[in-house]
Amino acid sequence: MTTSYSATFWEIRRNKSSKKPSYEVRWKVGGREKSKSFGTKALADNWLSDLRQAAKRGEAFDVETGLPESMLKAKNARTWYAFAVAYVETRWPHSAAKSREGMTDALSNVTPVLTTDRPGRPDDETLRRALRDFAFVPADRRPPRTPEIAGALRWLEAASLPITALEDAKHTRAALEALALLLDGSAAAASTFRRKKAVFHHALEYAVELEELSANPLDRVKLRRPKSNGEIDRRVVVNPAQARELLVAVTYCGRTRGAMLMAMFACMYFGGLRPAEAAGLREKDCHLPASGWGLLTLEKTAPQSNKRFTDSGKAHDERGLKHRDAKTTRPVPIPPELVAILRAHLDTHGTAKDGRLFRTRTGGVISGSAYAKIWKEARTYALTLDQVASPLAGRPYDLRHAAVSLWLNAGVHAPEAAERAGHGVDVMLRVYAKCIDGQREVANQRIMDALAA
Structure with a gap:
């Protein structure tokens, strides 16, 4: 492309030879005259103004087309x-x-x-x-x-x-x-x-x-929108007694599906697992001793999406942990209560062919809509009418929120709680800020004890 910084412009003239009124913009670049006709004077004025502004900015003009670089780029730009x-x-x-x-x-x-x-x-x-x-x-x-x-x-x-x-x-x-x-x-x-x-x-x-x-x-461009810090509404968080009542209520739902899903919901509450992590849990990921604490070593998840977007062509893709490298694992210690629930689940229901603990009758991954339906029904059995109408444990995911809130309120150090939950420490403290109660008094007492020593 040959360019020139020499551009001369003439006044717009009316083209009287055409049947309809038209207006001609004329200019010269590198000694070569150019022109362009417009149906109205306003359009011609705008075009000439754009050319003059480009020259004023010091843009080079293409000798072949007569256009400045900015207008040539716009002309050739893809949509x-x-x-x-x-x-x-x-x-x-x-x-x-x-x-x-x-x-x-x-x-x-x-x-x-x-x-x-x-x-x-x-x-x-x-x-x-x-x-x-x-x-x-x-x-x-x-x-x-x-x-x-x-x-x-x-x-x-x-x-x-x-x-x-x-x-x-x-x-x-x-x-x-x-x-x-x-x-x-x-x-x-x-x-x-x-x-x-x-x-x-x-x-x-x-x-x-x-x-x-x-x-x-x-x-x-600034568009003012209400800021969201992602904090969890403390009204969704259940206490341990409510959580246990909900888990029992789940077993009353459906012919067999509720009993199958109870342990999955228990993993969300007692282990703080995300629903996709619980859905992908396999027997080989579970260390379930006869007594004492157990350990879940999370490696795979089964997130749900539209089949059009998955690599497998199914509703669930098997993937690594969220925000982690594909081969990264996350150890999650689990209390004896969850160990007993999982041992009973394996004794009663076994596993799918690939070792997953939770499955449909045909061995597939349970859909989000299926377990959400069971959860909705369980809330009506375990909660009062006012509680059912409230945000309390409105979604299965709220069990995970309750788990992390419980850990923090029990005095578990933030880095340890974040490691179990698969969060960054800063994100976890921001998200669960409103769910942490009573820590000021605990902190004051610890400071007093340190000063006394």
């Missing part, structure tokens, strides 16, 4: 839609199923907003299905393309803004505002907005890395 499809293809092999689902969800929120007012726009639901089911998944995972979806994809390809348009703050703000809303138009939770914004931010960082954007435009 946001094309970039987002390529970004997903790059990230997919290196992401877990839940990360793929979150990435697809966030980009499906943003992409319909970053379009022009091109005629024939499909409805929002069709655009979202086209993006989630086709555009943002690998080709070998796409279902047959219907005429409706094919039309939506063609419209997106034609209407998508160039990625350089995001350097205009109004487009970046529009994308953020789309992330801040749910499908029904209500405000998304702060944690949901933060998670989706992180995906958008990473995609834009990748565009900067490829030099398709000069800088991340999110750094210049």
Whole structure:
């Protein structure tokens, strides 16, 4: 590309030879005259202003096209839609199923907003299905393309803004505002907005890395949203008596499933396991002595996602521990009460073919919806009507919250509690800050004892 810093501009003139009124912008670059016609004087003024501003900034002009570097880059830039499809293809092999689902969800929120007012726009639901089911998944995972979806994809390809348009703050703000809303138009939770914004931010960082954007435009746009520190609501935390009542109530649910799941819920409460960790627990991971404390050595988890996003093509992928290297294990000491529960479970129910303790009748991994249904029913048996209507143990995951809260309130040192729970110490203390009671008096007494010594 031959460039020149020599650019001369003339006043706009009306083209009287055309049937309809038109206005001609004329300029010269490196001795070569250029012109462009517009239907209105305002459009011609804007074009000429852009050329003059580029020259004022000291940009080089392409002699062949007569355009400054910034306008030439915008002309040749790929669209946001094309970039987002390529970004997903790059990230997919290196992401877990839940990360793929979150990435697809966030980009499906943003992409319909970053379009022009091109005629024939499909409805929002069709655009979202086209993006989630086709555009943002690998080709070998796409279902047959219907005429409706094919039309939506063609419209997106034609209407998508160039990625350089995001350097205009109004487009970046529009994308953020789309992330801040749910499908029904209500405000998304702060944690949901933060998670989706992180995906958008990473995609834009990748565009900067490829030099398709000069800088991340999110750094210049501020959208005020309520801050979420991730703290656990202390109202969800059950005490030991309530936890035991709930575990007993689980055994009353269903014909056999409740009895099978009781030990799984017990692992969440007495061991602080995440549901996916409990679902992936195998017999070889369990040291269950006849008396005293036992030990669970966690290695695998079975997180649930849509089959479209998993490597196995099933609802669950077998993966390593959350936020850990694939081969990293986590030892979790378990009290004698849980040891006895697990020993009884193995005696009664055995294991699946691969050694998993908890399974469906056919040996599969129990789905989140299945154990959530059992838990919902158990709450009605174990809790009062007021408690059922409250957040108390509203989800199975709240058993894990109760476990970590119990450890901290019992005086277990934060690093030890964090190691058992698989948290970072700083995250754990922030998340469970509101659930720690009575530690000030304990600390005061320890200080007094130290001073007295």
